[in-house]
Amino acid sequence: MKNLTLAKVYQLLEPGPVVLLTTTHKGRANVMTMSWQTMVEFEPPLIACVVSNANHSFAALRATKECVIAIPALELASKVVAIGNCSGKDVDKFKRFGLTPAPAERVTPPLVAECFANLECRVVDTHLVNKFNLFVLEVLKAWSDPAQKNPKTIHHCGHGRFVVDGELIKLKSNMP
Amino acid sequence: MKNLTLAKVYQLLEPGPVVLLTTTHKGRANVMTMSWQTMVEFEPPLIACVVSNANHSFAALRATKECVIAIPALELASKVVAIGNCSGKDVDKFKRFGLTPAPAERVTPPLVAECFANLECRVVDTHLVNKFNLFVLEVLKAWSDPAQKNPKTIHHCGHGRFVVDGELIKLKSNMP
Numbered sequence: 001m002k003n004l005t006l007a008k009v010y011q012l013l014e015p016g017p018v019v020l021l022t023t024t025h026k027g028r029a030n031v032m033t034m035s036w037q038t039m040v041e042f043e044p045p046l047i048a049c050v051v052s053n054a055n056h057s058f059a060a061l062r063a064t065k066e067c068v069i070a071i072p073a074l075e076l077a078s079k080v081v082a083i084g085n086c087s088g089k090d091v092d093k094f095k096r097f098g099l100t101p102a103p104a105e106r107v108t109p110p111l112v113a114e115c116f117a118n119l120e121c122r123v124v125d126t127h128l129v130n131k132f133n134l135f136v137l138e139v140l141k142a143w144s145d146p147a148q149k150n151p152k153t154i155h156h157c158g159h160g161r162f163v164v165d166g167e168l169i170k171l172k173s174n175m176p
Numbered sequence: 177m178k179n180l181t182l183a184k185v186y187q188l189l190e191p192g193p194v195v196l197l198t199t200t201h202k203g204r205a206n207v208m209t210m211s212w213q214t215m216v217e218f219e220p221p222l223i224a225c226v227v228s229n230a231n232h233s234f235a236a237l238r239a240t241k242e243c244v245i246a247i248p249a250l251e252l253a254s255k256v257v258a259i260g261n262c263s264g265k266d267v268d269k270f271k272r273f274g275l276t277p278a279p280a281e282r283v284t285p286p287l288v289a290e291c292f293a294n295l296e297c298r299v300v301d302t303h304l305v306n307k308f309n310l311f312v313l314e315v316l317k318a319w320s321d322p323a324q325k326n327p328k329t330i331h332h333c334g335h336g337r338f339v340v341d342g343e344l345i346k347l348k349s350n351m352p
Contacts, residue, residue: 008334014211015331015339016192033351035190038214040226040308048224048310050216081347127303132216132312134224136304152342155191155331158184160349163191166328166342171257173336175209 001102004117004142009045010176012071012117013037017153018080018162020070021051022101022109025060029101029110031093032057033084035156037069042176045139047121053133056088061135065123066107069137070115073151074164081160106140116148177278180293180318185221186352188247188293189213193329194256194338196246197227198277198285201236205277205286207269208233209260211332213245218352221315223297229309232264237311241299242283245313246291249327250340257336282316292324 013019022031037049047069051058061067072080079097086093094101094110101110104120111118120143125136154162189195198207213225223245227234237243248256255273262269270277270286277286280296287294296319301312328341 011334014192015333016190036214036216038212038224038226040212040310046308048214048226048308050214050224077345078347081349081351085350125304125307128301128312131301132222132224134216134312136308136310154345155341156351157191157344158187158352160347160351162345162347164342164345165331166340168333169253169330169338169340171254171336171338173257174261175257175332175336176334 001111001118001143002146004144006045006139006142007043009119009139009142010039010042013039013047015153016155017071018156020072020080020083020112020115021057022068022070022112023057023060023064024109025064029094030057030060030088031083031099031112033080040136047137047139049135049137050133051135058133061123062129064108066109067121067137068104068107068109068111069119069121070112071117071153072115073148074154076114077154077162111143116145116151118143177287177294177319178322180320182221182315182318183219185295185315185318186215186218189215189223191329192331193247194332196248196256196259196288196291197233198244198246198288199233199236199240200285201240205270206233206236206264207259207275207288209256216312223313223315225311225313226309227311234309237299238305240284242285243297243313244280244283244285244287245295245297246288247293247329248291249324250330252290253330253338287319292321292327294319
């Protein structure tokens with residue numbers, strides 16, 4: 001994993017990929033599948049994400065205020081779905097799905113070595129947690145895997161249907 | 177435009193498409209391009225979106241608490257970029273870009289007739305507006321255009337690069 005400049009983090013999340021979210025609580029690492037997140041600020045990168053209070057990860061995120069957002073490529077799609085269909089309450093998901101937890105630099109939850117990007121995050125705002133399960137995160141450190149060239153991400157359309165990244169088009173724009 | 181059941185709205189936004197956001201302020205309709213939004217709740221559908229206070233639409237959204245989120249297909253990509261590269265302060269964007277404003281049912285801002293889906297929204301939470309420019313919206317009414325079959329959306333990757341929807345895959349899942 002190679003350092004990724006924080007100014008480029010939005011380019012990973014703005015397209016709306018399905019991601020994994022890792023937490024560590026009471027010494028146990030867990031991972032969940034997430035699709036409800038958006039960028040909030042470019043730099044330092046801020047992210048809003050919704051983690052249902054029905055998810056085992058909710059209590060971990062609220063208590064520890066730390067997580068890693070890991071971005072899986074298409075090749076991990078079936079694992080991503082399986083991770084979303086069981087609970088860390090019952091299962092060691094890293095073990096069951098053969099994912100490799102790798103040490104993060106700024107937070108306790110692990111990176112996911114199989115993902116092409118990993119974002120170490122700290123919760124910076126909890127005003128909307130009780131009402132909407134919405135956390136605001138700051139990305140403290142970002143990593144990308146140079147061995148994964150042009151990874152295709154997946155986008156959840158509901159009920160196990162995913163659209164895969166297709167053609168890349170370039171249009172003249174002044175936007176970041 | 178045909179009624180779209182509110183329970184299906186998340187399927188449109190969860191994949192992370194670039195969208196248009198319309199507002200009406202002091203009798204003038206405006207439209208901006210947006211990529212920073214996420215679902216917050218299934219039903220009634222709640223959406224969090226970030227509208228920079230540097231955007232002309234910010235004051236309109238804050239003052240009127242109403243907007244329409246319109247989802248453009250690939251064919252509108254060059255207009256979507258051009259809309260993002262000028263300001264409603266200077267330009268009547270509906271006129272300049274040949275977009276057709278259509279009356280909404282529950283809100284004042286117009287639908288965009290050329291978009292394959294339109295979501296009429298009301299601002300329901302402003303706690304994070306001052307700090308993060310983040311609005312929480314409720315979708316009151318949703319429309320889809322049955323004449324646009326299998327529209328492909330675009331996802332912004334930064335600096336005018338967009339990934340277009342590619343292959344659709346289906347995996348066995350218990351998730352909504």
